[in-house]
Amino acid sequence: MPVKTEEMILNMGPQHPSTHGVLRLELLLEGEIIKGVKPHIGYLHRCFEKHAEAMTYPQVIPYVDRLDYLSSMYNEFGYVTAVEKLLGIEVPQRVEYIRVIMGELQRIASHLVAIGTYGADLGAFTPFLFAFRDREKILSLFEITCGARLLYNYIWIGGLSHDLHPDFVRLAREFIPYFRPKIKEMNDLLSYNKIFVERTANVGILPPETAINFGVSGPNLRGSGLKWDLRRNDPYSVYDKFDFNIPVGEGRMGTVGDCWDRYFVRILEMEESLKIIEQALDQLPEGDVTSAIPKRVKPPIGQVYARVENPRGELGYFIISDGSVNPFRVKVRAPSFISLSVMDELCRGHMIADVIAILGSIDIVLGEIDR
Amino acid sequence: MGLLDKQFTDDNIIITKVEDVLNWARLSSLWQMGFGLACCAIEMMATSASHYDFDRFGVIPRPSPRQSDVIIISGTVTLKMAIRIKRLYEQMPDPKYVISMGSCSNCGGPYWEHGYHVLKGVDRVIPVDVYVPGCPPRPEALLEGLLKLQEKIRNESLVKKTA
Amino acid sequence: MIYDFLLKLTGSEIAAGFIQSLLPLFVFILPFALIAVLLERKVSAHMQDRLGPMRVGYHGIFQTVADILKLMQKEDIVTDNSDKALFNIAPVLVFTGSYAAFAAIPFSGAFIGSNIDLGLFFIVAVSGLVVAGILMAGWASNNKYTLLGAMRSAAQVISYEIPTILVIITIVMITGTLNLYTLSELQTGHFWNWMIFGGPSTGLIKVAFIPFMIIGFVIIYISTLAEVNRTPFDIPEAESELVSGYHTEYSGMKFAMFFLAEYANMFAVSAIVAAVFFGGYQSPFGYLGNSLGISWFIPIEQFFWFTFKGIFFVLVQMWLRWTLPRLRVDQLMALCWKYLIPIAFVNLLIVGLITVL
Amino acid sequence: MKTTEEIFNLLKEKFGESIIEFKTGVPVEDFIVVNPFEIDKVCTFLRDTDSYQFNNLMNLSGVDDANGKKITGEQGEVKLEGRTFSLFYHLESMSLKQKVTLAVRMPGENPEVSSVSEIWRSADWHEREAFDMFGIKFLNHPDLRRILMPYDWEAGYPLRKDYKNPEFYQGMKVPY
Helix, strand or coil: CCCCCCCEEEEECCCCCCCCCCCEEEEEEECCEEEEEEEECCCCCCCHHHHHHHCCHHHHHHHHHCCCCCCHHHHHHHHHHHHHHHHCCCCCHHHHHHHHHHHHHHHHHHHHHHHHHHHHHCCCCHHHHHHHHHHHHHHHHHHHHHCCCCCCCCEECCEECCCCCCCHHHHHHHHHHHHHHHHHHHHHHHHCCHHHHHHHCCCCCCCHHHHHHHCCCCHHHHHCCCCCCHHHHCCCCCHHHCCCCCCCCCCCCCCCCCHHHHHHHHHHHHHHHHHHHHHHHHHCCCCCCCCCCCCCCCCCCEEEEEEEEECCEEEEEEEEECCCCCEEEEEEECHHHHHHCCHHHHHCCCEHHHHHHHHHHHCCCHHHHHC | CCCCCCCCCCCCHHHHHHHHHHHHHHHHCCCEECCCCCHHHHHHHHHHCCCCCHHHHCCCEECCHHHCCEEEEECCCEHHHHHHHHHHHHHCCCCCEEEEECHHHHHCHHHCCCCCCECCCHHHCCCCCEEECCCCCCHHHHHHHHHHHHHHHHCCCCCCCCC | CHHHHHHHHHCCHHHHHHHHHHHHHHHHHHHHHHHHHHHHHHHHHHHCCCCCCCCCCHHHCCHHHHHHHHHHHCCCCCCCCCCHHHHHHHHHHHHHHHHHHHHHCEEECCEECCCCCCHHHHHHHHHHHHHHHHHHHHHHCCCHHHHHHHHHHHHHHHHHHHHHHHHHHHHHHHHCCCCHHHHHHHCCCCHHHCHHHCCCCCHHHHHHHHHHHHHHHHHHHHHHHHHCCCCCCCHHHCHHHHCCHHHCCCCHHHHHHHHHHHHHHHHHHHHHHHHHHCCCCCCCCCCHHHHHCCCCHHHHHHHHHHHHHHHHHHHHHHHHHCCCCCCCHHHHHHHHHHHHHHHHHHHHHHHHHHHHC | CCCHHHHHHHHHHHHHHHEEEEECCCCECCEEEECCCCHHHHHHHHHHCCCCCCCEEEEEEEEECCCCEEEECCCCCEEEECCEEEEEEEEEECCCCEEEEEEEEEECCCCEEECCCCCCCCHHHHHHHHHHHHCCEEECCCCCCCCCCCCCCCCCCCCCCCCCCCCEECCEECCC
């Protein structure tokens, strides 16, 4: 007698310990095997684009902070890059260097959360707390700079809200030798752990062609073995003055483009960010950081698409100006939004436990997906 | 709670002592629902992590609403999410408490005017015990909010209605 | 023996047996579970650069008391679509299962709940009851997560019982007894008489046994970890996948029963490992009571050594839990069926050959 | 590497009437306006031809041009006549390092455009978002549902400039 079986639909989220916020995944299951994944998003749709139309250009910056709340500095960086391109203004060198330092510190902080929560998703809770302990150090650096821990409103159009604190350079220099051994510690604790490798290697393989077709960018694209980094391939700010490598996935533990590769690219990138910070601190010029801030931001009629390499990938701002003080339209090309759309492609044929591994490895932030 | 208000018209010593013990148990083991919404959730995670350590107060995250005592609404509540939050709250067993963390869940925060999809204050769907202001509140502020909640529980009574 | 003492005290066999069987519950399991929960939180906190509970009592020693008192006050939710009878029985069954296992565990030379000849067999059988409870809980909750958790748990516990039993058979083959009390008595003297060091046998055979005993110990420790659903095998209640597995829908005291049963189970399996391989309640160095000539002191010493060994293995379980990620279901099964069982079989054969020789 | 103007001229030769105009002189970015029903063919050509290789759709964004004329009807209802919606496609060739911006314009009453989600899978969600926010219909889109707003949202398309927020949604008061 044939046994009657049917597929089961399992809802994961919006409240679920491992969805990194309020994401709902509709899993079509056959036993524990995934037949399809349908992400439902919008549970954190905070109407950013509507707000941007109602605010003046500088007023948008606090809202930009709240898009990808794990890398606020970089969101501001991207936004002001776009507006400055539209205005056609040059900013002082010191401002650019400070922006790069802040951006790279933010990249480390963001990757730490990504790595920590990834470990926690896979059941290893201790690396999560270790990552947060080290992230706390970076946050205290931000705090002496601008007074905020998470959402900074620090990078302004044409300049910065404050100059660096007199102690900042010393503290940042102290941070680098403190943090280097911690990366090794994380590798010993998590990256090369046999169980961790078993869980992540050969899981959720993303071939480079698929990745490009889906528009995936950032560490996820580099995890697929493609050397593509906007800091190198489409340089902005002063990134062309630094010497750093672009780590790519090599398939050391399994196939190129699996979860372990995506994870490990982030570990390697933290190392590279440290290098950039070191060089930027050495070359940091003197000067005024507020001199180029325009009194009134009123760009001419026109449009611009500017992009930067956010910790999660290509963060693009498409701004249309109608010549008034408010932007006519701001569209954010959010890297996580694109990364999440690959879920279905990655998960099919894997098991429930792998959905968690894959979701953690593409490192999404819901604030940015839903905007 | 007012469960026994027909039997005892006034506080007597036994009831008060029992009350103290029960309140003490409730306030020292507030299990938090592991549930984050937006930016504030990151600060909430930081509060649970090494530096600030929520566990000192007996707060541990529980994944299931059935086993949690306090839900921290940490972030912007959208209309789409509000329905789910209400359901989560209803799934929690009594006695249950709500901490509204951050401006967004207090009143809509920066999204109060043009946020066509933002609920202006989570208190429009569920009752809130403690509001923690800030955007986002620092971990210290959340700890203070927790202490305020403990204060509130300490003064609860079996006999008299408190809420 | 405590039983004789109780018999004299009460004058009735039934009353004496009843009190004796309750003793481990009140004297040992409940206090132990309370301490273990706190210990877990403290151990994890200190591993993670935190402090853990600090506010209730000195360094939070009353934390678990507060937790249990609070859980008692919580509303008991039974969902509308659940199978109410099974839903209510399940936590009791799980708790009973893990508690019953303590009956045959010798806490000291003078106290064993029930000195039955099939002790080891009894423990293995009774812990099978826990699976039934978990399956009932998962099914009755009428929730997909609990069902998945319960199915995983059943598959896992039943699979891992096989290597456990194979290792136990190996021991039984050497000692010729299933009685844990006799087994412990066999390993008396000093620590080189423990089973892990070849047991009471002598000469070349003893040396030949040692490597196989160590293999057996590793296998049984891994499989007992899986049987009590601890990391890296905590798949049935994997927080990040299945919310909290089979007890997702339980609140209040029913949840507390699962919770306590889990910690009681942890000690039960540690106690078995200690009793089978590490001399049970036997002291590694000989007794203070013997050298001082105070005979009533010996059982107390034995009790100390037994708890010490048990808690040591519980601590190792915690250490593993807060260090390792968890495996996936298929990897878990592969580990059991492809590695542990064949190795345990070969181990059994070789030990058998050595015994025959 | 080709400039937008060169690409425009080459496309004009190939597709003729479908390529409507070349907008230049706008600060920062030039773009090519394409017929909304031919955009998929143009995009397929741009992706698959060796001299273009636009393999990456960086961004796709809907825009409400807010241009129409306000007309008050007989019952006092306000209608916008002659309004248009636009879509902007930012393409990039990762191998040849060139970029181009395409645009389509659609009438406000019934904005329809051919979907490019078969060409670049990343367009799938972008198009759903444009549908959700502006009500632009994408022909041949595999799964055109709302993406950010609730599925039962009835109050229209929020990023349109004339959008009015409802008082209540499922019993919850929406305005402050």
